[in-house]
Amino acid sequence: MNRRSLRNRIFDENELESESSELETSSEYEENDDERSERSSDDSFESDSSDIEPLSQEILEGSAVNLDIRMNSKNGLIEYTKEPFVRGRRFSFRHQSNVSKGPTAFAISAVDSPLSAFVLILSPIEEHILRMTNLFGARTYRNNWEHLTIQQLRAYFGLLLLAGVYRSYGECVTQLWNVDKGRAIFRKTMSLDMFKKIQRCIRFDDREERNRRDKLSPIRFVFDKWTAHLKTLYTVGKTVTIDEQLVPFRGRYPFRQYVPSKPAKYGIQIWIICDSESYYTHNAQVYLGRVANTAVERNVGQRVVLDLCHGLTSRNVTCDNFFTTYALAKDLHKQKMTIVGTIRKNRAELPPILLDMKRKPVFHTEFVYEPQLQAILLSYVPKKNRFVTLLSTYHRGLEIDQSAKKKPNLITFYNKTKGGVDTLDQMVGTFRSKRKVNRWPMALFCNMLDISALNAYIIFTHIFSD
Template identity: 45%
Template sequence: MKRLRRSTRDKGPRMVLDSESASASSDPDAQIDDMDTDPDTSEEECMSRRGWSPISTSEGMDSEEEKPLDLAWRSKNGKIFWQPTNSVSANYNRPDMLLKPGPTHYAVSRVYELSDSFDLFITEEIFAIITNCTNLYGRRKDPQWQDLDGTTIRAYIGLLLLAGVYRSRGEAIRSLWDAEMGRHIFRATMPSKQFQLISSMLRFDDPRSRSQRGDGDKLAAIRELWDEWTEQLPRVFNPGKHVCVDEQLLAFRGRCHFRQYMPKKPSKYGMKIWATCDVQTSYAWKLLVYTGRVANSPVEKQQGQRVVLEMTEGLTGVTVTCDNFFTSYDLGTELLQRQNTLVGTIRKNRAELPPELLKVQTRAPLSSLFAFTENHTLVSYVPKRGKNVLLLSTKHRGPEISNHVKKKPQIILDYNRCKGGVDTMDAMIATYSCRRKSKRWPLTLFFNILDVSAVNAFIVWTAIDPTWNHGKSNKRRLFLQELGKKLVMPHMSRRQHLPQSPGATRLVLQARTSLADRDGGSFAHATDTPATPASRRQCVFCSTRKVCCCTCIKCGKNVCKEHYRTICSSCFH
């Protein structure tokens, strides 16, 4: 047997192996022999035969940390020691959740009908902000501006939601209001010019005091509304045991000081929003717009850790799932102090990883290699030759591997099951989105607020009333369609002039009838089905004999707009 020889260049206690021992220790699949029981064999020689190297205290290890002799791998930064077995792993008992999953008592006590769930997010305070700021801006821009009220703003939002339901968010306004090709509900709610005017005048703050209020805040143009809205998200719904933290890219190519370029995203350009979603329902529990580095610092270290800790503040007893941008050893430690666990992929250039988990040349496909500390578990999975997948978990404490053909570790299975919380929310929004093309980023962000509120309202409503449209596969479409109608109905019923198209007129009269039935009143001169307009003829009341196509629904006479009511002037008297 060749004896160990000490290197003359190494003055520390680290041992240098000969060629045979070095080649044997480099093989991760090599079997470890039992320690020589010969009493004459020194401790250093026994460790050398195993392939271990004792660590000097001068290299960053305290004397108390030098006692264990079975330390296997040392991290690249030299501060963490990983072992190939879970003998050092401590048992983790999940603490009880402080918040009961599902709608809160605040939400349940305020939801009586479908539209109430949407009002939990777009509150009266938000409607007041939009109405006051829009009227203030409209008075300065248009001398003939007529102030809007909350009913008109609700009708405007309802039309946006209905455009998303009909997959018409990219369709021109003229096409939506077309008498033949458009939808009757758009013409029945308001004229197209009024809709365009509201879209151009819609504001969320006073631009004159923005510099004073903002004080460098890049989100000052919509800050008050955004803060009021985000405060409602955790107040309405509590997430379950699994939450997902990820980023959402809101597509926008206009001028914006915090616009991001993300080449791997389909839109590539837009506003980045950090999001925390419940895994089971995809409820958006917390959102945060990324406006740049904190305090304008040139370099922000550990940004992913800061974001996750901020986005999960207030949660206890949950498992946080995130991707390799956020996952780190220190993040898992911080979450454990808050009684939360972490599961996520981790980048290969992290300094807390041991080099042994990065070697994949000699490993067989579908093989897994684990590394453990007291509270952390690393797994290196090789799905195919030459490729390595690394995950970090503070929830799993053992080397569990599934019996499936691919032999995936349990950590990967749990990660795949929980990683799509935010992506599912984006998919739900994209299906029936109300976003319209705009060059103003506050308006684009406001459209996203409406989309997220509609998704959250659907989740809250179905949780409170599980029997609503039970068994139907298009429940969300039916929810948005009914929500849009409830928002436009009050404004539709108070229109002074009826639209010219018969279908739109029918909807207005139905809205008036339903509102009268609900309020206990009646419209004696209104019927559910108006008469079909005749051909263009002269008005029977005008001295100038104006040509018109509108007719009285009672006697059928042709009348112009000046003499046109629900019924003509003579029949009315």
């Protein structure tokens, strides 16, 4: 592109008409607006300084104005700059190293074996489950129901986990107790009839006192007590990951979700926040869908992140583009937290300079700074005609590695910390304890057992790492 084309791009139509007498007409330079905009997106251009006089100050000022417009967000509410920022004291909570990660003093004093760690996690809900199960069993079997004890309930939980270790999800229960082909430990723990009775009668609430307006009411009390207790046993590190988990279940219930990217595709969707390194589950929330006769909820991802991060501070949250917004970054900043995450390209807070990337070369990085939050936004081209956009309020500045792919440090950090929940789901799903059941509360509770077993393992190995 030569300077004559640059003049045609910068001046408006009136200025072009006034300058038309001074410019030479040639078919080579007769372009429409679309062609000029395409040529203006080229990375570089050549010019012959001997044929064209230097650009005037007026033209240079016009170029600066156009650049400023491109550095504003699409909605015009956020101003970006290319100038790196200097962090002040009000951002000193970032990169704090005084976060003590690991089991709490309460957990350390109570755990001396893997079993004690597992029992500690389930201790707030065991008695309630036992009471509700005995209540339903007495109503169902009347005088034929034998009062269940806490030892029998724990034995039932153990057999569920052991069946998951044997990967016997598709195996008939009678085969597990079979004398010839089964496992002796099942027969020695309890009878098959007792196992089937508990499987049928286990309940998590009193149906006669159930809140019909709450979709999660059959297990609400147990789930909330369990998630609240998880926070008291382990302190997560400086980086946490938020993502969804899909518990496989195809039965009938009002909040079944279809996620085609997941192997199970249909199931119960749970939002989870976990430690990015140890994969300890810190908090969880079941997605119940839209409430009947109400408007569609806006900014679900933002609300979920704030709910899961309640009580946390001085942490960084890594999440995908379903959650990441500029408004979420502002809300987390109020909690003295940072965020690193991919951001959807249709967000109004993005400047056009980060979206004009289709003609950029592979491994090219375009970036801007946001002074108010001291955030960095960038677009990176990993493949031809593909680019990813990312927002970070965690990093101090932009650095490009010296490898062939020239990855920015934001991309490297995101790839390192984004897989916390996915790894957790993989570890839990490998030895899933869920049997083939027709009741969704039981499917959800089996997933709680699996996560409890993983959390118990993390707590125990951290205490007895030697």
